[in-house]
Amino acid sequence: MSQQTKSRKKQRTQTAWHQQTKALPAPKQESTHARAVEVLTASDILQPDKGPLKRPAKRESKAPQQPAAERLEKDIVSGRTWHGECQALNYDLPDTIPETFANLEEYIRTFEPPLFEEAREQIRSPWADAAESMLGFSADITRVGECNGGWHQVTIRVDDQAGAKLDNDRRFLSAGSLLVLTRRRPPNRMGALDWLLRGGLSAREKRSADKIAKAAAAPERGPGSEVQQQAAPDSLGAVVAQQEHSQLPVIVGLVQDRKVRNGLELNEVPLAIHPACAAHRDTPNSCCKQVLQVMRQDPEKWHGIYLSQPITSQRELNALHRLQYCEIKDEILQPHLLKEAAKKLSPEQRQRMWPPEIGQQYHGYLQHEFDFTQLSAIEAAACHLGAHEDQAHTVPIVMIQGPPGTGKTHTVKGMLNIWHLVQFQRYYATLVRELISSRGHLEHHAFTRSIPNLAAKPRLLVCTPSNAAADELLERVMDPGLFQVKDGRGGFYKPNVVRAASTEAGISVRAQAVAVEHMSDAWINLSKPEWEHRKAIALQIVSNDTELSRALHAELAKYPTQEEKVAKAGTLVDVHQRRDKALVELERLEEVWPKIFAEPGRFINIKQMRDNLEASLMQEAEMVFCTLSSTGRRSFGQMIGKFETVLVDEVAQATEVATLQALCRGCKRAVFVGDPQQLPATVLSQEAKHLQLERSLFQRLQAGGAAVVMLAVQYRMHPQIREFPSAHFYDNRLVDGANVQQAAAAGELFYEHQLLQPYRFFDVASGKDERRGSGSIANSAEADMAAALFWELRNFLKKAVQAGKRPNGVRVGVIAFYKAQVALLRETFQRLEVASEEPGLAHEVQIETVDSFQGKQLDVVILSCVRARDAAIVPTHGVGFVADVRRLNVAITRAKKAMWILGNAATLERSPVWSALITDARERQAVVPHASSAKLFPDCPLNAIPSGLPPFGMFAAGSSSRYCSRPEDNKRTKDGSLPLPQGFLMQHQANLHMMTLAATNHWASNLYVTALGGKNLAS
Template identity: 30%
Template sequence: MREFTAMHSVASLPFKDLILSATEAHKDGDDQSRAWNVPEPLMDYLKVNLNDSQLEAVNAGLSRRSFVLIQGPPGTGKTQTILGLLSAVLHSAPARMQIKGGFDVLKHGPELDIDGKRAHWIKASPWLLGANPRDLIMPVDGDDGFYPTGNELKPEIVSSNRKYRAHVLVCAPSNSALDEIVLRVLKTGIRDENNNTYNPKIVRIGVKALHSVKAVSMDYLIQQKLSGVDRTLDGGRRGAGEYDRIRASILDEAAIVFSTLSFSGSSIFSRMTRAFDVVIIDEAAQAVEPATLIPLIHGCRQIFLVGDPVQLPATVISQTAQKLGYGTSLFKRFQAAGFPVQMLKIQYRMHPEISTFPSKEFYEGVLQDGEGLSRKRPWHSYSCFGPFCFFDVDGIESQPSGSGSWVNQDEVEFITLLYHQLALRYPELKSSPEVGVISPYRHQVKLLKDSFRSTFGDQSRELIDVSTVDGFQGREKEIVIFSCVRCNKEQKIGFVSDFRRMNVAITRAKSAVLVVGSASTLKQDKHWNNLVESAKERNCLFKVPKPLTAFFAEDNLKTMKVERRPPPELNARVLEEINQEVVRQELMNVDDAADHADAGDDDDADMDADDGGGDD
């Protein structure tokens, strides 16, 4: 219903032509009179703490274009970029607002009076037949209290010369993705115009919020306000109107409101007196287009779509809806139409030998590696535990009765053995859950969990993180083992062929991604064939014989022992030091020769005397 309402509201949006056409012809250009002007101390901070591509993305937003698309490949600091955007938007003002002595107040184009809001709602919801479903009139709460966050950061002190403050709505398709951003804001804060770190006023609305964000949840903040009302009114009775008034005041006072896309269509928003200046949608490529439109119906001046169309798409149950394009995101449609996209280009997660393939296969080779990622780990001393490995296991797939899922018991057995060898040789991997095991199929995940539990006991749940690929998006582990499952003569691989799911699976690891699958079955797919060939070219494809235990026999492992050599840069440095030492020794020899030449006969006399004394 909320998606349907949002679609009916598109006609009244100021950027409706851009949404419908998704072409540059209808974008509003880089009108400098509308651009954000960032205070110099804050801009200096952004230049130092964001890389070039992240800063370009922020600057694109500061141009005040109606839509800004930011593509964040795995490990490229997407959340860091969003924090930079929040700092810039909340502590800047449109250039045309700057006046001598401070800032004038910007009036919202989409802001409507009560009658206008009623007409807008009726137009968007024709089935209401003119009924006004909500009371839109409420008193304005003047409380300027600080929302508690439970950390050490201080609330912002607003300078007297800045009267204007942007109102920002941050959305995500899921509660988990939303809470990740909320936690980052609570943990690190954002920067003000003087480059001071502080906690902004924020509220997280909706259900299923993590306990760690409770202090900024709507329910908690309402109780805090009501406790103050009780003291003031001596515990008088509270009606539903009091709750509504407090909810509205919390939304109006918050600098940043956090909500899932679906909940942003809640009736609670209709009681706000302030429209949103900016809407930021994280994981935008993982949301269907109608859901992305929901937060736009409240009126905003600018929308940031942040996501990655080459990672997991929205989940669509109906095959008919999927075929008709319902699963296409607004981000993907805009990108396909040629709308400019700001790409984050430096990844800070994966060892370079891991990032090489996804960069070439999915990102046209533009991904660059951050510093320090090529560091060797102890397990890299064996080629079969290296940064990028493919284990060719000729297993047997099967389908549980009454299920559409698939399992492969041979892969389960091999992965259990593989983890056992890692944990046995490198106990540090057991000190914390540094190993993740993922698979596209839920039944395979269940078999893996059962195998680990029977082999390593109940503690396996704390040491090994086993999940589906979909459940692992946005997460990372030191080592990731990926079970592909499919193995058949017909070379059918089902939705394992989805390159977006493949991309997510192989980009979760920091130091080693170990892929377990049937090379002959997977190679029928273009992307999987490229991965297998890449593994062959880099000598990291291992054919696993039966019995599977034979692969981990000590004699076989010895053949895969890697000679530890210093990296090339270290070799060059050592060679330079050796050359310098040789030169130093040669100079010393020259000096010694000169000294001997000066001493000459005295040295000979001493020697003769010693020799003579010896004869006596």
């Protein structure tokens, strides 16, 4: 676009806007530059465009993002992701990740290679999962462009069915998404990666090929061998080369913006591929480059699988390189600095550093609401607010450890409350002072928002690794709000909070109401009449409040002293804030004006507009809640100012590099809250895991000597449940809260049952684990035992109600270490529902994996350990990741009233920590030996399935299929078993439901529900 054309467009835009607003300044020129680079790079994702609401942020442009982003992009789409030869030649992983670093260069040099390796695994693993689930589509290669810096332009044409899906689901067409192309369709079974590395051959075919290659490569012996060997080099080399490059052609393509490649049909997708790894950049016939030749020679019927954008890896790499601008980077690199700083600040000094804005009445509130360890944590987090200027950054990183049930979230809210309250009071005090001392300020600057010498408004960034954790904290702050003391009375107020998240993130309904993307869309979708109405109101408010401020200044001038003016300035402050809000409204109306009044056919950059609105919403917010990854959203880069105070909750569930994302937005002080004794971040790459990439920043700082404040009063577990985890994971430091002690003294009605005690280990010695079709492990004996235990508890409480007793409500959960066991448990509870003629019974129980249950709690938890092998047959058989002490800690600390563990003691005792648990249980006489559902609970309906219902075993592999009337009903499921006939279970349950409604003991069921607090066991 020529400069003359730009000037004419700018003049038209300004004229039209002035016609709409009269008094408002002209908007900034909307950028209309088209990208000239054909190959999409990560910088297109990481570098934000600037819009009318924002001036370019200088700090954001300093980060050296592009080289690292391009290297990551080339690396993950190259042959190094797939080919062993490429991996060996490019190996660059460090020997270890140390606890301390000499400088930033060493830090980046250490973390970047494992971060790249994890990024490659985040392509391989989802691809394998999708392949084994029979996902994907057929595609033809229609174009393979020439090389440009190692990149090739490729166009594929998908089949009609896939094309329709692409047309309906625009996410698949989003620039930056990944597409994995293989020459053949992967098998719909476990082991897609192995199949790929075998060159698309079955295991038997691969063994045969290996034998042929080995025989061809073996030197001849006997007469004439010398002649034969002299004549063989070329053919032998060909065989060896063929063996080395026998991998099935595979390539990762980066989906490009369709606007870059004009003339494409709807079912055509433009890709950029970079097949060569760094080591083979100049090697024409390398294993990673052979895919180009195959694409040209054999372009038809390739198999494609779409993967999402590698946003997480890109954002984490960006944060790693932006660390140089972080003000607390020295403490991150060298944890001993935190240790030395903590020594200079005694607990007595810290107590004296409470901010003066926190009066005696508020102190009383804190002492009533928080225990002594929680107060200590709040003191550590807030003492900088009361420090002198030379002490303000003494301890820039505060770490709080929150074991299960210790009120961690409650404590975090207390920290946020004090931070916000103190900062807002300081802002308010300076605002009052400036307003009463600058008469006519609003009058002479009616359309500006700048007032000098103001203390900063609260600006807090609250991050978590997951959306669920962020939503929980946000909802705690929103309802009932934060506490304050005003005019001698305590009450709650609601700060200005927003939630930074994608609308596709699955955030809670409450969080959606303050989600910046949701609110931005509401602005963008304004109708023309709504826009004009809101503009008129905002202009009227600005005009009226300017006049009103003049009158209020004149009124204040009558008071002789500054104290009297301050006392009467409340109305003036209200006028200022109302006018300020109206000015923000006008700014946002200006931003969406081009879309509201767009000429037909004119291109409007909605994406840029949304980013600008999000930045505006976060700019005005006093607290921003988001995941760590969401701090990499473009809108964060467009904000002016810093987040000087950052809180990261559940920090032990995030990798160190992931946590850096929250600290690169101007952080001067950070509070990390978490528990390194619980489950860490999920790392897919085994090599990265071996290097401890999953280790959190909290753990490394703690190992380096940084002080940790631990919450020690637990309010969840019965004392018998708390005993083992406290002793083995928390140095016997956990103590029971008053509520736990009172509940234990009162007891539960079901404790009267000999087997339904607060803490039990059931030794299911007869069970054996077996690997299912999905590769996961299940144990049917433990599944039956879990269902029988639940049935016994339910029946016991039901009989108690019928006897006139009123037991407390009970919520029950069953958790297991393996996904296959979770599936089997759900199946088993469905069988129990049918066999017991109790419709809805299976839905009374919450069944999950241990990992997904972290952070949750229920009254009664049944844990299925699954692992069980005969030591005489497999003496060295381990217990897999069940031996992870952090996973065990999570599993046995979820229950409030009863924790029942189901496992094979002989197998589990091969793990030291499990041996300690079982030994402890034996010493406390809490082990039930030789446990089985038939032996302990013979009356459980599972042990005597009613007539007319086919035994469950009939649907196992190899059994008769006479109950399956249709051929499709006889198809095997993933685990090799046959499903129930379609509609069979539903019809049987419907019949039972009719029987139950007509039962004479229906009154007992009603009493039972009443005794459980008007809800079922899982409510």
